[in-house]
Amino acid sequence: MNKDTFLQAVTHPVNITGQDLEALEEVVGNFPYCQLAHILVAKATYDGSGMLVPQKVRKAAAYAISRDALKKLLVDRHEAVKDQSSETNQSSPASPESTRVLPAVEAAEPEVSSLAFDTPNSREDELLNELESTTHVPTASSPDEPKNLEKERQLRIIENFIRTQPRIPTMRADENTLPDRDLAEKSASLNSKVISESLAKIMVKQGKIEKAIEIYQELINKHPDKKTYFAEKIDALNAKN
Incomplete structure (x- = not known):
């Protein structure tokens, strides 16, 4: 046809x-x-x-x-x-x-x-x-059902994270990030290798002027070529003291 x-x-x-x-x-x-x-x-x-x-x-x-x-x-x-x-x-x-x-x-x-x-x-x-x-028409889902499913999914993600990462490692404190830390105990045992202008500045910041002057005097002995510079630092500290 x-x-x-x-x-x-x-x-x-x-x-x-x-x-x-x-x-x-x-x-x-x-x-x-x-x-x-x-x-x-x-x-x-x-x-x-x-x-x-x-x-x-x-x-x-x-x-x-x-x-x-x-x-x-x-x-x-x-x-x-x-x-x-x-x-x-x-x-x-x-x-x-x-x-x-x-x-x-x-x-x-x-x-x-x-x-x-x-x-x-x-x-x-x-x-x-x-x-x-x-054959039947599927019943309409509750308006709250998508929210509940999303909430359950988020909970599963959190639980999985907790299982795989049980704890967050603590950060080690950096001495350079703690300028106010009391270094008087350590400074007593410091030798000439670790004495530096930075340590003297820390002592000044902590109010230990005499300890800072001692460090500058050690620096004069260690670096004679910078005697004038360190002497000026000592004079400035004596003026404050």
Whole structure:
């Protein structure tokens, strides 16, 4: 079936011929999940009142999105055909053959309608009902749930940090960062190798002027070339003292 023929069947399903029905059956075989093809096959078969009507209608109902729409498509057209036949019967005498066919169609209609739409007797209906019963929409999560999840995540990070880093190592105190530390005890045992102008300045800062003067005197002996410089420092300290 080409595209134009298929579109014609979709637009005018009441005009589907026997040849079109065979082509639609082939489409269903090649594309079993094409719900539109199943519906058109069911429509053409239903209008023809063949023996395969229940089977085709059930299959179309299994693939149809709206069974009510499918039922309306099938039954409304059939009712229109019956009304047209009734008008024809009023205008002209019915032939014996048509008298035998119409009651058969009318008797088959309630059976097909009930079988396909009212009760889930087919395997397709059972599968659909089972799917509907097992499928549910997830309940909306509480507004506080994302906050709780984020809080739990943060707690896990903290706990992991505590396990991997049980303690933070203490920093060693640097003597240079503690200028106010009392160095009087150490200065008593200092030898000439550690005596420096920096130590003298520390003594001055701690108010130990005499100890600073002693250090400058030692520096004069250690560095005679700087005697004038250290002598000036001693004079300045004596002036303060």
